[in-house]
Amino acid sequence: MDAATRQKTVVVGAGPVGSLAALYAAQRGHEVEVYELRNDLRDPLTTPLNFTKSINLALSTRGITALENSGAPTLLDQVVDATIPMRGRMIHGVRPTGELYEEHQQYDAHGRTIFAIDRAGLNGRLLDLLETLPNVTIFYNHKMTGADFRRRKAWFEVQAGPQVKNAPRERLPEVEIDFDFLIGADGAHSSVRHHLMKYVMMDYQQHYVDTLWCEFRIRARATEDVASDDKDAAFRAKFAISPNHLHIWPGKDFMFIAIPSCDGSFTCTLFMPASEFADLEASQDDGMTLPAFFDRHFPGVTELISPADLVDSFRRNPHLPLISIKCSPHHYQASVVIVGDAAHAMVPFYGQGMNAGLEDVRVLFALLDKHAQADSNSPFGDDDMVSAEAHRALALAEYSALRVPDAHAINDLALHNYTEMRASVLSPIYRLRKYLEEQLSVHAPWLGWATKYSRVSFGNERYSEVVRQSEFQGRILLGGLIGAASVPIVTGLVFLLMHRRSLANFGSSVFRHAGYIGAWAANGFKR
Template sequence: MAEAQRQKTVVVGAGPVGSLAALYAAQRGHEVEVYELRNDLRDPSTTPLNFTKSINLALSTRGITALQNSGNDTLLDHVFDATIPMRGRMIHGRRPSGELYETAQDYDAHGRTIYAIDRAGLNGRLLDILEQLPNVTLFFNYKMTGADFRRRKAWFEVQDGPKDKKASDAPRERLPEIEIDFDFMIGADGAHSPVRHHLMKYVMMDYQQHYIDTLWCEFQIKAQTPEDVPGDDKDAAFRAKFAISPNHLHIWPGKDFMFIAIPSDDGSFTCTLFMPAAEFAHLEATQDDGVTLPAFFDCHFPGVTQLISPADLIASFRRNPHLPLISVNCKPYHFQASAVIVGDAAHAMVPFYGQGMNAGLEDVRVLFELLDKHATVESNSPAGEEDAASTNAANRALALAEYSALRVPDAYAINDLALHNYTEMRASVLSPTYRLRKFLEEQLSVHVPWLGWATKYSRVSFGNERYSEVVRKSEFQGRVLLGGLVGTVGVPVLSGLVFLLMHRRKVTGFLGSVARHAKYIAVWAANGFKR
């Protein structure tokens, strides 16, 4: 009997999530084709979609677990070689006396860390691995223009247009287009996903996108030049490259905006200013004076101008775009057995929980676990190739339906958490109430571990619980803590108030009696004490 034809899986998008999806499919023996709109992402000259580097990535347990399960033994070790552990936040500010301060807030009472990672490095490693696999083909500069998910066909425009500016200004001729067939398509093509756009024509998809009133702009704290470090002390030499602690996410919080800095392994920090659009517009209108922007930073982000020169601040503000932040929710994520969307294509989120990439990588792990669960293995099946393909498609349809049902509530949950965490990062980190709850939850986690208590952040970043379950448990813990505080503080206070009220009644009665008797005595005295 002829060998069964391998399943053809097409992945649209060669970012970290799409590349990992291609690796998972390739490890299962699929014939994999990856189509990417941009040039080879390993080429330093490739312009990212946002025309800037990106908000630095934080790799946490969910992403690590997905990489571990990829089937490639060297991937995780290579990734960790270029990461920096971050054990918590470092909050920067100025005291009323004018003195600068920084206060560390650990992420986890058990000492666990998240990892700062360079997106390009992770992406490059994944693409290197894919390129070496015989059943994977990479296509760069291919723009998806159409898809028929019933017939399992797609069309891509080959972006091989002119490179020089003069030629690009000329009227563009229609670019060549190719048609491809596939058994299964995975859309990992970002927040403005063409795969999702075409999927909407085949399913009744609920879709919502929301831009928050915040723009972001990128800056950089440059690496230091180490001096007077012993040649054999590699750790000291490494740390000497950093102007501030390399093991923290640095935050300059403000009421309506914030500035953050995330370390890179070359000693620099990628920094991001998050601020309402109106504030950006004001600074854009006044930036030519060369004074307003540094003064703004000195006022709201004390100490930054000692780390980034005023000239560099102004240059970055002028050169780097001021970009919006989008949040996307939709459902379902699939159509029959033909197509599914993952990562930002399914649930783009604001970056304030550091879970965008981690959630996307987790999507891939969960998706393929479900595909494996529903797959039918028939080593001695008498069925023909056509029957086997039909069975595989039916099983894949069941897996995709379960994937949508499972991941949609989790995506909605982490999207909401990411939005709420913006308030926490720019304001709540300074709140005594926030710090008290964090302290109580951490103490319960450390000293009464059998209760299973944990902070919401640790559940999100250091575990693989479903996001929706994390929210449910966190809300339960909040109610218990509130009830405990009411019981611990409120009951004694309430008892005291009851006692005072009762005592007041007695005192009031006694004083009233005295007043009445005093009046009687006064009248009696006026009558010469005669009855």
């Protein structure tokens, strides 16, 4: 198939999700064009859209499965080689005696791990791979300004770099493109979604959580004293704390986390209500308030990050909001679909934002393949573009029907997990349920029992089904605990009912003798 007859697929957004979508399309022989608002994302001078480094990502089974099915045989190995396995959470706190402690909580009773990964590194590998493909073209510094999804046209403004301060803004050149199919992967503030709303009756919900986040960093340690021939020891020596955990300093209303990076450092994030940030911002003149705040709420952090670095990061790095977005549907006819944050931006507390977006791509192309196969098997031999469009429309309709409830489910799970991470990890009830579910998973695998976290992170089960199964298991466990607690009470009642006559006679005897004793006492205990 030559370029003139290939399907032209346009991807808006060159982040990890958009890049993977472009790769999937290219592997199917499409003529692919990728349009990115920013400069080349591999350039360290490129400013991210939120003006700071992204929160370090956690790659789990859903994302791994999507990379594995990309059609690029070496991609997954290259990505995993640049990750750090995290076995569980490490909870940090202080005992009443003032002693600092660390408590490990494993993610999975079967020993499975999630993987800490650098967003820029993953993005760079995908872009490097796309550049080797002859049917992919990437356009940087192109801002989507308009779209006609009925006529399948889009318009992009070609960015000319930063404007000179106070200088009149010149009109930037604009290009018009045609496409057969457009995939919007342009993030939470998606231009594709904005234009899609003009063509479908979209239900849309945007919610800002009353929590801001700010980034900090634990520096890597010097390793001069470690023998160079012991690579594992040299690697581990770079880290100030365990590299195989997500570290959490929980608080009632806020928390501090640290995720390892391959260079030995940790990317750290403070999550806290906006009012608390405002109070700290107002009291930073002396440079002493913030370290004292950390010592009070996140004991041990000032031994890992110097007070000067804490203050510098707090002042220099922005204090950014967290947004949760739900919308429905995710497509329009056969021409456009939105994936990743463009369709379901979520808070980062389940580590599923990127994984859900990569899974979107896998599910989308699996459905496109299914309906294309139905087209090729048609007894009428109708392979023209009209037939292809009709089957693509069916695939996109099925995609929205499947992914909308799943996207809503993981958005809600991510919000609820914030409470778990900052508070529930210390709750005896949370620990009891986790323990019981893990024991059932290990010792009675035929029951199909699993924790909610393991279903989300270590499988490809639909998110909406995970919620349904978790709620079912919760009802079973609650019923069992109530039943177990009620056994002594029921046993006692049965005993009383079975022996009520004997107990009645015993009671009468007691009261009769009590009367004798009372009369005797009234008579001065005289015979």
